Amino acid sequence: MPDLLKNRKIVFAAIASAVLLTAVFVLRRSRCPKEPEVRKPKTIIYGDNLAAGENLATIFARRGVPANNYYSVIGEFSKIYNARRIQAGHYYEVTLSTENKILEFSYRPEVAVKYVVKLTTEGYKAEEIQLKIHKKYFGFSGTVENNLYYSMISVGVNPSLIMNFADIFESRIAFLTDQRPGDRFFIVFEQSFTERGQEVDKGTILVGKYIMSGGQRGKGKIKEFTAFAFPRGGLYDYYDPSGKSLNTQFLSAPLSFRRISSYFSNRRFHPILKYHRPHHGIDYAAPAGTPVSSIGDGQVIFVGRNGDYGKQVKIRHSSTYESWYAHLSRYASGIKRNAYVKKGQVIGHVGSTGLATGPHLDFRVKQRGRFVNFLTLKLPPARSLTKKEMKEFTPLKKRYYRYMAELIMNGKFKYDRAPY
Numbered sequence: 001m002p003d004l005l006k007n008r009k010i011v012f013a014a015i016a017s018a019v020l021l022t023a024v025f026v027l028r029r030s031r032c033p034k035e036p037e038v039r040k041p042k043t044i045i046y047g048d049n050l051a052a053g054e055n056l057a058t059i060f061a062r063r064g065v066p067a068n069n070y071y072s073v074i075g076e077f078s079k080i081y082n083a084r085r086i087q088a089g090h091y092y093e094v095t096l097s098t099e100n101k102i103l104e105f106s107y108r109p110e111v112a113v114k115y116v117v118k119l120t121t122e123g124y125k126a127e128e129i130q131l132k133i134h135k136k137y138f139g140f141s142g143t144v145e146n147n148l149y150y151s152m153i154s155v156g157v158n159p160s161l162i163m164n165f166a167d168i169f170e171s172r173i174a175f176l177t178d179q180r181p182g183d184r185f186f187i188v189f190e191q192s193f194t195e196r197g198q199e200v201d202k203g204t205i206l207v208g209k210y211i212m213s214g215g216q217r218g219k220g221k222i223k224e225f226t227a228f229a230f231p232r233g234g235l236y237d238y239y240d241p242s243g244k245s246l247n248t249q250f251l252s253a254p255l256s257f258r259r260i261s262s263y264f265s266n267r268r269f270h271p272i273l274k275y276h277r278p279h280h281g282i283d284y285a286a287p288a289g290t291p292v293s294s295i296g297d298g299q300v301i302f303v304g305r306n307g308d309y310g311k312q313v314k315i316r317h318s319s320t321y322e323s324w325y326a327h328l329s330r331y332a333s334g335i336k337r338n339a340y341v342k343k344g345q346v347i348g349h350v351g352s353t354g355l356a357t358g359p360h361l362d363f364r365v366k367q368r369g370r371f372v373n374f375l376t377l378k379l380p381p382a383r384s385l386t387k388k389e390m391k392e393f394t395p396l397k398k399r400y401y402r403y404m405a406e407l408i409m410n411g412k413f414k415y416d417r418a419p420y
Contacts, residue, residue: 043103047093056083059092064100073102073117076124081107081115111200112192131194137415138191138203139407144183148175152185155412160202161189168208168227168238171248171379184211188403190418204236205229207400228400230385230393243385243393249317250295250379251344254325254363255284280371281324281364288329288359290350294341295323295365303337309362310354313347326362327354 046063056077060070074083086107095104101119108114112133117126142155152162165187166175173179186209192200208227227246229236238246260282294315301322302314309326313335316322329351341347352359365374385393402420406413413419 044096044098045093046096047091050086050088050090050092052088054088055086060094060102063094063096065096065102066100069101072124073105076126077105077107077115077117080126080128085109111194111198133192133194133200135190135192135417137188137206137403137413137418139186139188139403139410139413141184141186141407141411143181144179144185145181148179148183148185152187157187158202161187161205164205165208167252168205168246169210169225170252171246171381172225173210173212178212180213182213184213185209186404186407188400188407205238207403208238209404226404228393228397230389230396237382239385239393241397243390245382245384247382248379249343249382250321251293252379253284254295254323255286255290255292255350255361260284281326281362282374284350284361284363286350286359286361288349288351290359290361291332291346292325292328292348292350292361293344294347296321296343298323298341300335300337300339300341300347303331303335305353308355310356311348311351312354315341315347320368322366324362324364324366326364327351327356327360329353329359 048059050059056074057067057070060073061067077083087109091108093104093106094102097103102117104116104118106114106116112131114129114131115126116129117124140152140155140157142151144151145154148166149159149162152165153159157165165185169175186207187205188207189203189205191203194200205227206229210225212221212223212225226241227238228241230239240246296315296317298315298317300313301316302312304312306312306326309324311328311331312324312326313328313331314322314324325348327350328348331348332346335341335347350359350361356362363374364371365377366372367377399420406419
């Protein structure tokens with residue numbers, strides 16, 4: 001018992017000493033002058049996508065930035081990027097001080113790269129920042145239930161790739177009429193991502209396969225179509241296993257997001273002139289400014305105003321074919337007489353110049369000097385792979401067959417790097 005009382009006295013003494021020391025420390029601390037707080041300067045960050053018609057000067061001026069300040073930033077930015085090339089829809093961020101001085105500006109024309117101008121102790125400095133990119137590989141397969149689009153969506157394929165899949169096989173399959181419930185589809189694609197997992201693109205198809213089962217009751221003939229990607233000039237063309245191109249010499253239409261408002265006719269009632277006359281072309285109704293592409297490789301033989309056609313471009317593709325594009329609002333950069341253009345290259349934009357009731361493209365094709373109905377024209381095939389190209393294609397094809405075998409066995413797959 002005496003030992004217990006002795007221990008309690010020691011504990012109480014220790015606690016009392018600790019309380020006394022704490023009180024002394026607090027008292028001394030309160031008498032010492034407080035250190036001044038370091039306040040970080042307040043900043044305001046604006047992030048947005050460029051609107052149509054905006055430029056760097058307008059977005060800075062709208063935020064109240066003095067002209068002499070933003071001219072310095074634009075001047076530095078122009079050392080690493082042509083300020084005239086900025087486009088609507090691209091993302092930008094600007095960091096301002098409370099005095100509306102630009103501390104940092106960044107412009108991102110694509111996910112994988114951004115251009116930055118920062119205020120440093122030595123003034124504004126500009127730099128281009130490349131983000132590290134890596135590829136992932138995906139495989140999906142499924143059965144068509146109602147239509148190809150919704151069936152591919154249901155297994156996880158993004159809409160952009162579905163449209164590409166249909167485009168690859170359009171010379172072999174009319175998906176609007178040929179597809180049937182019970183058909184099977186297989187798709188393998190690669191997709192690029194940043195280190196943070198942000199999508200750089202929607203993916204590139206490496207292998208596509210479509211099996212027409214003949215319908216749910218199997219009364220029709222089973223047909224198989226396979227497409228393999230072959231790299232050429234930074235892009236991919238698609239070929240069957242024997243090396244024959246799945247592409248045609250021409251695109252199926254000169255623009256996307258289209259609706260045919262008037263068909264090829266020898267006797268069409270003109271909405272402005274109010275009488276019947278031949279209409280040897282196809283009218284594609286589309287919003288003003290919609291890009292118009294050349295349907296194939298060729299040479300520009302006319303650019304300018306042409307009476308009722310308004311602003312027009314004519315392209316000769318060979319000694320056999322010629323295409324016309326009319327009622328344009330403007331021409332694309334570099335489109336002039338004798339210029340060479342590639343299949344899919346933008347040559348102008350939809351407008352309503354000339355004799356037109358509204359924005360649309362008047363598109364016409366000549367075959368051996370006579371206008372023909374492009375919608376019923378059997379499109380000439382693109383060339384097959386050469387012997388030299390087949391030597392490069394063969395090892396690619398073997399790898400693609402391994403992708404397809406795994407997809408058939410497992411139904412789907414995902415790899416963070418090329419699996420073979």
